[in-house]
Amino acid sequence: MAKKIRLRASAKGGVATVKALITHPMETGNRKDKKTGKKIPAHFIQTVSGKHNGKEVMLAEWGPAVSKNPYVSFQFAGASKGDTVELSWSDNKGGSASATTKVR
Amino acid sequence: MQRRTFMKGTLAAGGVAVAVSAGLLSPRAVLAAWPKSAFEAKSVSDALSGLGVGTSSASGDIKIKAPDIAENGAVVPVQVKTSIAGVTSIAILTEKNANPLAANFNLKGSAKGFVATRIKMSKTSPVIAVVKAGGKAYSARKEVKVTIGGCGG
Structure with a gap:
């Protein structure tokens, strides 16, 4: 299972726009396996954190109603080119991943 | 494995x-x-009280960008933008989903009043954005028609 985050941050007039694509199944726990008829256990991202130069600017709490392979975007002020942006997530099974990028 | x-x-x-x-x-x-009670709530008002939001007043300063008709309810792009100052959180809810609350974004420090993501919708329903700023809550809604639901099997 690939745990990947595609992360981009671009600044315009001091405001940075961060865009991220996370690879994650986001199972709701309500879907049934067609072959066995059993419910597929829930597996979804619960928290997503966005950091600008190590300082948290966004902390999202997600439910299973966020789409599979989630897309998330947010903005923050006071950004300049070369700043570090970090995005990390953790799911209900204790899995997690993070990625960093530079503002451009 | x-x-x-x-x-x-x-x-x-x-x-x-x-x-x-x-x-x-x-x-x-x-x-x-993680606010479990808010995500497991079956109604919009229960979900909001789980997030610590009592009453919210409708505001024209919140813009929800979502399709009028979503062909695939499993992937509905939603963007919430607000000009209200001092935003501390933005929550996205789907009124007619079994569990209305989809996501809650806590914004801190220099964060702007803007979030975008993609959510699942089981059927045609209003999408509600609740913005918390300065201890008050504001909301806006937009109807999204869904032709294929995204919560079943």
């Missing part, structure tokens, strides 16, 4: 109590911060 390796790892560390408790505590610490 992954579970097997996890079990092996846990058993191997069984003798070292410290390692086990450290390994088991970290996911639980994450769960504690």
